[in-house]
Amino acid sequence: MTRIALQSLRKEYAGQVAIPDLSLEIGDGEFFTLLGPSGCGKTTLLRMIAGFNSIEGGTISFDGTVINDRPPAERNIGMVFQNYALFPQMTAAKNVGFGLQTRRIPRAEADARIARALESVRMAHLGDRLPGQMSGGQQQRVALARALVIEPAVLLMDEPLSNLDAKLRVEMRETIRQVQHEAGITTVYVTHDQEEAMAVSDRIAVMNLGVVQQVGTPAEIYRRPANRFVAEFIGKTNLLERDLRWQDGRATVEMGPGVSIDVTGLVDPATQGRVQVSVRPEAVSVAAEGVPAEVLDETFLGSHSQVRARLASGEMIEFLEFSQQSSSLKPGVQLRLAIETHQLTVFDPDSGASVARGASA
Amino acid sequence: MKGQGRGIDGWMSIALAITAGYLFFVVWPLVTVLINSVTKNGAPTLDGFRTFFSSKLYYGTLTNSLLVTVCVTVLALLVAFPLSYFMTMFRIRGNRAIQILILASMMSPPFIGAYSWILLLGNNGIVTRGLRGVGIDSPSIYGFAGILLVLTLQLVPLIFTYLMGAWRTVDVSLLEAAESMGVTGWKRALKVITPLLLPTVLGGSLLVFVRAFADFGTPMLIGQGFRTIPVLIYSSFVGEVSIDSNFAAAVAMIVVVVTLALFLVQKFIVDRRTFSMTAMRPIEPVQLRGWRNWGVYAYIYTFLILALAPLLVVVVSSFRNTLYGQFTHGFSLQSYFSSQRDITRLVTNTFTIGLSALVLLVVIAVLVSYLTVRRRGLLTGVLDTLTMVPYVVPGLIIGIGLITAFSQPPLVLTGTFAIMVLALAIRRLPYTIRSTTALMLQFSPSIEEAAISLGASKPRTLLQVIIPSLAPGILSGAVLSWVTIITELSTTLFLYTISTQTLSLGIYTQVIRGQMGTAAALATILLGLTMVSLMLLMRVGGGREIRV
Known part of the structure; x- marks a missing residue:
């Protein structure tokens, strides 16, 4: 010992x-x-x-x-x-x-x-x-x-x-x-x-x-x-550059046209303006409402598929779908994506450090 | 390194001791030759160099040597490349046997080739007399053409062995890639294969160059009017007319400068072109058909016959009857029985001197290669360079250096057993160190670290882990060194006495004295010894690649 x-x-x-x-x-x-x-x-x-x-x-x-x-x-x-x-x-x-x-x-x-x-x-x-x-x-x-x-x-x-x-x-x-x-x-x-x-x-x-x-x-x-x-080194992630705004004591970012999501408790109150939002592929799913996107391609990986889609902003986003649903995700298909908020992390775009409260690089 | 304080002292003192040994036994003798070349009776002079460049009789030997060397190198390459190409690319029946025979012809004592061509094409040779019987004048073996023939046949196997080693590193996918782009046949050989083998070819041709340039036995025996520079050194040092050690030393220095220059040029070229390859899939030979197949076989067998004929001639000749040293009709064991006592003495000397040199050689080679691979530093860097000195200095000159340095106080060694052992060990060390270093480089440092992490001390790690795992490689290197030790001639030529004469020296003196029968008998014994050693090598080497 x-x-x-x-x-x-x-x-x-x-x-x-x-x-x-x-x-x-x-x-x-x-x-x-x-x-x-x-x-x-x-x-x-x-x-x-x-x-x-x-x-x-x-x-x-x-x-x-x-x-x-x-x-x-x-x-x-x-x-x-x-x-x-x-x-x-x-x-x-x-x-x-x-x-x-x-x-x-x-x-x-x-x-x-x-x-x-x-x-x-x-x-x-x-x-x-x-x-x-x-x-x-x-x-x-x-x-x-x-x-x-x-x-x-x-x-x-x-x-x-x-x-x-x-x-x-x-x-x-x-x-x-x-x-x-x-x-x-x-x-x-x-x-x-x-x-x-x-x-x-x-x-x-x-x-x-x-x-x-x-x-x-x-x-x-x-x-x-x-x-x-x-x-980026641990697992896969999508990095999206967004504006962080404070409204009624809540931090929000606009993910797509008209679609804003709350960034929960983790954000330092001093933070605002340009940030990088890290969205893990498993935090994204196809839904009835959410951020509009267009399917670019789909890679079949057995139990699930990896899908790449383009957001209205022109950014690329990658996410996972279980295989039985993937047949509908042909290139060109328009769909909406829901993003789970509690899995987001936010980074300072210049230093790359997390702006989560209490996090230290 | 911090935290390893105790181990360093032991290895450092070994490094210091070996470096000191090299300075005293290799560098100091060469320095005495250098001093001799610019002084006469203690006074500084350039007479030796002046004499050399003043008469065509002398400087002509340099141009002769260069001519022979260039021609032999080019010829050897031209013969060896197709040979290795055919043996690699095409299915040849008896491939392994052919490779062993080629190796055997390379390992046979160098001057035996010259001697047996005298038996074939000399003034009283078998072929000469046969042709004379039907009224044809056969081409003379003496002079430039003869030297060229004998040396080329001698050195083709050397380059061939190098090339075969290089071929083994060529991955078949490289050839397939070329083929997929439409490059095949001779175009492929030229555009793809040649550049891949070039570093090896350059390395091998330097070795041929140095050997041909420094070779003494062949031009001495069959050169006659065509004198090369080693012959000039020998005759001026031994003194056909009078001993002129200043002149001999000056010529020796010229030879050293030429070989050193060649070595540096080659190193410069090779260093810029090195790349490493390992073949995941080596080349698969294909079966040829029709006239191409016949052509390939004809080429290989013609070479084999030419290379092996001399050996066969020597063996057969040793059983012929002789009269006053010359061969007469009939066969018997006369040559062996009449020189029984000489044979016993020479064989005993060959074994005692050769084995002592071998032990010294292997111990130093293992230590030096470990030091240069694992303990890189200033001192080991110096040591590494020092060990390469005998590589570029011809054997004859090492011999001259040793005899000049150790015929005077503080250490007189002339005529002793020790000086023979030293000379042979020094001569062979660069080669053995190189092959041991190659082994050491392949040996993963983490194996050594594993032993240390398990609590083993440095000597224990060396004796229980490193040496046992390298043993097969070290052993096959040792057998190869043994073969070159017993066939060495030029280094010990000035150093032997009757009580330290070895087989190869015995053959040389018998040929010079015209005792053809005894010479053939001794040569057959030496050849037999060489073959037995090579068979041993095949056993211990287990088919591994043979390094020269």
């Missing part, structure tokens, strides 16, 4: 600043994910925690002890790599046992722990296989067992699923979540896949250009994005 505290961390590569100033707190036994596009600094940060990258400023501490100068071998970490990094000449069991051997665990105890670890990732039957004889998913299970068997203070995972195919990814992330939960080890997980992040994490830090954009539970990040970057 370990708390991780990152304080004012700074990372430079040959004079280029990769991470200017970053602080985070990760709780005991928490499954914490660093999420962001490639090049955002998430892997760099993970490798700083592991000790493979140098630290140009700030501190990293485990349970209040600064570990900046401790070599990786002494940080008591378990690490899972994107390319599995299994030792190619050793069997699955030997790979899992490697960390126990360096810790001089007696043979009998080590064997029992290897067996248990392989069991927990459902690889007990393949203990004598060499990495070359295993599938990608099996290799990653062994790598996970190898990282867990040493009972590390912290488990670090660097895009562990990105080399696997889509179906296996879903299966593996359930295994990872379950195993982590049972072991109760503080886990830092790096991924660029927002769906994966939402599925496994207790909390997520969304990163861009070396800066943490928002930290929160998956639901918080999806429903209350701190800024435009987070809103």
